[in-house]
Amino acid sequence: MGQQAQKHKSVERSRAPSYFTAAFHPSKSREYREHRPSSHSNNAVIRSIAWNNLGNRIACGLNTNLVRVWNPDKPEAKNSTELKGHLKDVEKVVWDPMHPDKLASCCNGQVKFWDYRINRCLGTTVTTGDNVNLAYHPDSKVLAVGTKDDRIHFIDPRNTSTILKTHKEGTQTNQVTFSHNGEFVLITTSLGKVVLRHWPSLEEVYSVDAHHSAVNCLQLDPRGSTLAIGGSDAALSLWDTAHWVCLRTLTRMDAPIKSMGYSFDGAYVCASSDESTNIEIVCALKSLPRYILADECFCRPIYVLAYTGDPVGLKIMGINAV
Structure with missing residues (x-):
């Protein structure tokens, strides 16, 4: 990696909440500007962001037909990688x-x-249709592509000339993802349900009545034991995937939840909306362990949050600011 990671530091459980909160103080954020024009109105708009599995690169999808890959250690655009080709x-x-x-x-x-x-x-x-959602199978041999017309295309990245199969969901769908073991496809619906379908047969095996209104997004925690579901009712619900019971419902948001993300250890989950400037960060566990590790993984802080939505562009904040 070129650098030696810092040694582990243990943090008392009683101090963990304040330690985590302090990490996300606005003064510790770093800006990654697409460019620096005199007027913010000319800025490129970031429509999607994603960390790679090592946490050492972050990709942004832009409204300028461009994908940009950032190195979090180098916030200047000249040090990033531009991927061009979209129309x-x-x-x-x-x-x-x-x-x-x-x-x-x-x-x-x-x-x-x-x-x-x-x-x-x-x-x-x-x-066919407007593509709005992507999800890899855990073995990376299949990519699911969700469209606005409620179709899900399945593509083999090793043979991109053809589509493996296409599934048409019977109601509006907003997001699709695979279970961590790759056996199931999880699909959100406008009826407030999350539908589980077996892969690759796509036969329905279960459905979760999660919210009273449309479900917009979902994400499994790193262990696959808890499913976070965000709805248009501005509520975030956490579900036990072993027994499919609701563990907690969080209602502090004031707008439909459109995106969310777990921390590396599943201890925290954040949620945001297109209609609000707030990012809600909550503890997803009933109780924290005696100690949490606050070391650096791959020479980078463990708790790191990347977000966008304002004219400045991408921002990253975290413990020992990246």
């Missing part, structure tokens, strides 16, 4: 879970696969 706004970016240097991105009618190290497009798949 329309890039709606979503996602990293290959098995290869920290490969990623996929989509725009309307098109999905591209990249290796950012060599700044090369590895393949392009033409799809």
Whole structure:
């Protein structure tokens, strides 16, 4: 890695909440500007962001038909990597879970696969409809592509010329993801349900009545034991995936939840909305362990938060600011 990671530091459980909160003080954030024009109105808009599995690169999908890959240690655009080739706004970016240097991105009618190290497009798949969601199978051999017309295309990244299969959900869908073991596809619906389908048969095996209104987003914690679900009712619910019971419902948000993310250890979950400037960060566990590790992983702080939504562009904040 070129540097030696710092030794572990133990933090008392009673101090953990304040330690975590202090990490996200605005003064510790770092800005990653797409460019620096005199007027913010000319700034490129970031539509999607994603960390790779090592946490040493972050990709941004832009409304300028561009994917940019940042090194968090170098906030100047000249040190980033531009991936060019999309014909329309890039709606979503996602990293290959098995290869920290490969990623996929989509725009309307098109999905591209990249290796950012060599700044090369590895393949392009033409799809029908407006692509809005991407999700890799854990073995990285399949990519699920969700569209606005409620279709889910499944693509083999090794053979991008054809689509493996297409599934049409019977109601509006907003996000799709795979379970950590790769056996199930989880699909959000406008009916407030999360539908579980077996992979690759896509037969429905279970559905979770999660919210009274549309479910917009979901994410499994790193262990796969808890599913976080965000709805248009501005509520965030946490579900036990072993018994499918609701553990907690958080209602502090004041706008529909559109995106969320877990910390590396599943202890914290953050949620945000397109209609609010607040990012809600909550403890996802009933109780914290006696000690938490506050060391640096891959020469980088463990608790790091990346976000966008204002004219400045990408911001990253965390313990010992990146």
